[in-house]
Amino acid sequence: MGKKELKVAFLLALRSLQRGSRSSTILTILIIGMCFTNMIFLPSMFSGIGQGITKQLVDYETSNVLVSPKSGDQYITDLDATLDLINGMPGVQRASPQYSKGATFKYRQRVLGVSVRAISPLDEKEVSPVYTKMVAGSYLGEGDTGEIIIGKPMAGDATVRQENEFQPSLGGVRVGDSITVEYGNGYMKDYRVKGIYYTGWSPVDNAAFVTWTDMEQVEGKMLDKADYITVKAKPGYSEQFIKNELLAYGVGVNGKVQTMTDLLSKSIGKVLQSFAIINLVSLIVSVIITTVVLFIVITIKTLNSRKQIGILRAIGVDKEVIMHNYGFQVMILGILGIILGIIITLVLAAYMSVHPIVTPEWSAYLYITPWDLFINSVILFCSAVVAGYVPAYQVSREDIQSAMRA
Amino acid sequence: MGNVEVRALDGVTLNIEKGEFLGITGASGSGKTTLLHLVGLLDSPTTGRIMIDGLDILHLTDYEKTMFRLYKLGYVFQDYALVPDLTVMENVSLPAMLRKDRTEAQVKKDSYGILQRIGLCDRKDHLPRELSGGQQQRVSIARAMVNRPDILFADEPCANLDSENSRMVLDLFHEINEDMKQTIVMVSHEDWHKEYFHRIVQLKDGRIMSDGINGTKAH
Numbered sequence: 001m002g003k004k005e006l007k008v009a010f011l012l013a014l015r016s017l018q019r020g021s022r023s024s025t026i027l028t029i030l031i032i033g034m035c036f037t038n039m040i041f042l043p044s045m046f047s048g049i050g051q052g053i054t055k056q057l058v059d060y061e062t063s064n065v066l067v068s069p070k071s072g073d074q075y076i077t078d079l080d081a082t083l084d085l086i087n088g089m090p091g092v093q094r095a096s097p098q099y100s101k102g103a104t105f106k107y108r109q110r111v112l113g114v115s116v117r118a119i120s121p122l123d124e125k126e127v128s129p130v131y132t133k134m135v136a137g138s139y140l141g142e143g144d145t146g147e148i149i150i151g152k153p154m155a156g157d158a159t160v161r162q163e164n165e166f167q168p169s170l171g172g173v174r175v176g177d178s179i180t181v182e183y184g185n186g187y188m189k190d191y192r193v194k195g196i197y198y199t200g201w202s203p204v205d206n207a208a209f210v211t212w213t214d215m216e217q218v219e220g221k222m223l224d225k226a227d228y229i230t231v232k233a234k235p236g237y238s239e240q241f242i243k244n245e246l247l248a249y250g251v252g253v254n255g256k257v258q259t260m261t262d263l264l265s266k267s268i269g270k271v272l273q274s275f276a277i278i279n280l281v282s283l284i285v286s287v288i289i290t291t292v293v294l295f296i297v298i299t300i301k302t303l304n305s306r307k308q309i310g311i312l313r314a315i316g317v318d319k320e321v322i323m324h325n326y327g328f329q330v331m332i333l334g335i336l337g338i339i340l341g342i343i344i345t346l347v348l349a350a351y352m353s354v355h356p357i358v359t360p361e362w363s364a365y366l367y368i369t370p371w372d373l374f375i376n377s378v379i380l381f382c383s384a385v386v387a388g389y390v391p392a393y394q395v396s397r398e399d400i401q402s403a404m405r406a
Numbered sequence: 407m408g409n410v411e412v413r414a415l416d417g418v419t420l421n422i423e424k425g426e427f428l429g430i431t432g433a434s435g436s437g438k439t440t441l442l443h444l445v446g447l448l449d450s451p452t453t454g455r456i457m458i459d460g461l462d463i464l465h466l467t468d469y470e471k472t473m474f475r476l477y478k479l480g481y482v483f484q485d486y487a488l489v490p491d492l493t494v495m496e497n498v499s500l501p502a503m504l505r506k507d508r509t510e511a512q513v514k515k516d517s518y519g520i521l522q523r524i525g526l527c528d529r530k531d532h533l534p535r536e537l538s539g540g541q542q543q544r545v546s547i548a549r550a551m552v553n554r555p556d557i558l559f560a561d562e563p564c565a566n567l568d569s570e571n572s573r574m575v576l577d578l579f580h581e582i583n584e585d586m587k588q589t590i591v592m593v594s595h596e597d598w599h600k601e602y603f604h605r606i607v608q609l610k611d612g613r614i615m616s617d618g619i620n621g622t623k624a625h
Contacts, residue, residue: 008503011496012489019491019533311487314448315501315549316476318469400448 001320009321013328016301024297025333031293032337032384037344039286040368040376043279044349048356048367050272056201056362057267058260063096063127063230064239065246066263067255075099075225076255086229089245091237094126097226099215105154105208106180107170110162114154116181116208118215118223127232130197130204137175137195144211148179148191151205152198167206181208187218200363229255283376287383294333294387298326302395309395310403319396323389326396330388331381338377345373414440415451415612422557425587427579429594429603429620436609438593439561445591446479446559447471459556476504480550480558484565486542488534488549495521495530498548505553520548524578540571547578551588558582560592564599576602 017025058064067086069076076082079097086095099118104111121140125131131139135152156169173179175193182188191210199205216223233242239259246257264272302309309322349366357364395403415437422428422445430438443449445456447463456463458478466474475481480501488497499517502508508516521527524544526537534542543563550558560579564572580602582588592603600606600620608616 002506004504004506008500011503012492015489015491015496308487308489311483312489313472314446314475314481314483314487316472316479316553317500317504318472321504401443404448 001324005318005321006324008317009324010328012321012325013332016325017329017332028294028297028333029336029340032290032334032380033340033344035286035290035293036338036341036376036380037348038289039283039380040341040345040372041348041366042282043275044345044366044368044372045357045364046275046279047372048352048365049362050268050275051367052356052362052364053268054260054264056199057264059129060199060201060204061230062258062260062263064233064260065231065242066258066260067095067229067231067246067251068258069228070254070256075227076229077225078254079224079226079229082251082254083229085249086231086246086251089242089249091234091242091245093232093234094123095229095231096120096123096127097212097229098124099212099223099226100207101215101218102184103208104182105170106182107173107177110156110169110171112154112168112170114150114206114208116148116183116210116215118212119209120212124209127230130199130209133197133199134195135198137193139195139197140209140211142211143213144194145214145217146189146191147194147214148181148208148210149195149197150179150193150208152196153202153205154208155193155196183218185218187220189218200358283379287379290380291383291387294330294384295391297333298330298388299391301329302326302391306395306398306403307405309398310400310405313400314404323392323396326392327385327389330384330392334381334384334388337384338380341380342373342377413612415444418454418609418612418614420445420607420614420617422589422591424556424589425583427583427590427592427602427604429592429600429606430609431594431600431606432609432615434595437612438595438609440612441609442559442561442591442593446481446557447475448481476501477553478556480553480555482543482546482550482558482560482563484562486534486539486546486566488542488545490534493531493533494526494537494545497534497545498552501549502552516552517548520552524548538571539567540574543567543571543575544578547575547582551582554586555588557589557591560590562593562595564594564596572596572599 067076067082083095083097086092096119100115101118103114103116105114119140120142121144122142125139137149140147140149150173153167154169155173156165156171158172162171170179173193173196175196177193178190179193180188180190212223231242231246233239239261243257243259246252251257312322313319345366345368349368352365418441430441432438440449444451450464463471463474489500492500495517498521499513502513502516518527518530521530524547526541526544526548529537529541534545537545564575567575576599579590579592583590603620606616606618606620607614
């Protein structure tokens with residue numbers, strides 16, 4: 001097959017698409033575009049959900065590396081020394097401890113069970129972006145006492161009747177209001193609400209934060225222990241590097257060191273596996289639909305052109321040229337369909353980045369990488385070529401006499 | 407009935423001389439088109455030999471037959487058989503574009519030259535559907551002639567044309583035969599076409615009934 005033959009095959013293909021049935025061409029491109037969108041939409045949405053959950057976990061729960069109590073221990077002890085050690089290590093931006101205590105919140109006639117988290121606000125600000133999510137009031141200051149910040153869902157809405165609430169709340173707490181908090185150890189204290197935040201991450205939005213100093217008052221002693229320590233890596237340092245450093249410096253003696261990836265594989269690993277199965281099914285279905293549609297389109301085209309194919313062969317056009325003519329047609333249709341699919345997908349991605357699907361647990365947007373677009377394009381293109389070449393091969397091998405009589 | 411052997415051609419021996427304008431005539435079903443398709447390499451006989459320029463063409467491979475048709479033979483069909491999505495110029499150029507010994511410039515020059523000869527230069531960018539039947543058949547002749555074939559085969563080229571256009575097409579064949587010494591083998595069942603042929607072979611039930619020199623317009 002020489003250059004001239006390929007040129008003629010391409011000319012025949014191009015002219016057939018340019019001057020043949022426009023509606024059929026547009027419809028085929030549209031179908032391929034939709035198949036591409038279908039191939040990439042669901043997997044990208046699952047990736048978006050996965051990415052969203054991962055980001056929220058990193059932002060509000062684990063940061064890059066989590067130091068938790070050793071198995072059998074309830075707390076990380078010798079906290080001050082451990083924090084000094086971690087904060088002094090290369091690659092660590094900041095380590096922030098948290099200590100939680102169960103409590104009952106009372107506001108007017110409402111009573112609500114809440115986990116109160118004690119934090120060191122300056123450290124926490126470097127590790128978690130909660131301080132950027134204030135919807136009213138302000139974040140805690142380092143020396144604050146008697147002040148609390150609470151999640152928006154917990155604060156509630158005064159205009160919504162209790163029986164109509166999606167989840168139990170305090171019924172419309174506002175900044176400056178006073179809340180009575182009774183801790184599990186029987187300690188009771190009135191707090192002024194300093195701020196209300198909303199992160200979209202349910203476990204944090206249904207918690208409340210007080211300063212470390214405040215919690216020491218609740219415990220009635222200096223707190224040299226924590227439920228866990230979240231460690232933020234400096235830009236350019238990997239989680240694994242930090243984990244290795246922490247273990248090398250002996251933090252592992254005092255607590256269990258896990259990267260965010262370690263934790264993710266345990267917590268949402270199964271979910272991501274399920275997503276991967278659904279993605280694969282979606283991909284296979286889309287590829288089958290595209291292949292079948294293009295097979296039908298090209299088969300109909302070749303059957304309608306049997307006589308013309310016979311004539312072309314009669315005047316000395318080689319069957320390879322005829323086969324590649326249909327092959328080129330399907331390649332052009334495939335490329336245009338894929339371009340349309342990419343445009344549709346990117347428009348959807350842009351729309352969903354502004355209007356994500358939001359649930360109380362997570363928000364979903366389309367997470368699409370150039371690699372996703374490339375690999376799906378290649379898969380779809382290959383299936384299109386196979387779907388086009390099979391009928392083209394069959395019809396190009398037909399006897400000239402039978403083809404001309406068609 | 408399905409098991410009854412039907413011989414479309416039986417015992418046909420025919421020599422065609424270079425530069426001859428041969429007419430194959432006969433009633434419908436006499437085997438005219440079958441004979442044309444066999445010598446034109448569009449079909450293969452169950453037995454027998456077909457020699458062109460000393461070459462036994464039945465021993466050629468499928469690809470060699472295709473190339474033989476491209477380089478050595480030209481075809482004109484009764485329904486013009488132009489590619490509907492190509493312009494007149496593209497239709498005419500198509501066989502020349504596939505020849506390995508022609509440059510792009512030569513293809514253009516030859517195609518334009520042949521279009522000039524058939525008087526359709528002004529319609530070169532038109533699609534076949536924008537032309538009359540007679541014009542389409544002239545384009546079909548131009549396509550068949552663009553590679554300057556050794557033999558031009560025409561299968562009832564005037565079957566779909568009125569008498570005026572038929573005469574125009576036959577005059578063109580006559581002109582090509584006279585001016586370019588082009589060998590032409592044409593199938594026809596119209597009596598008045600006979601005046602254009604040098605020689606007429608008449609078939610009946612797959613056999614040659616008569617084979618003789620014609621003494622009319624051709625001479």
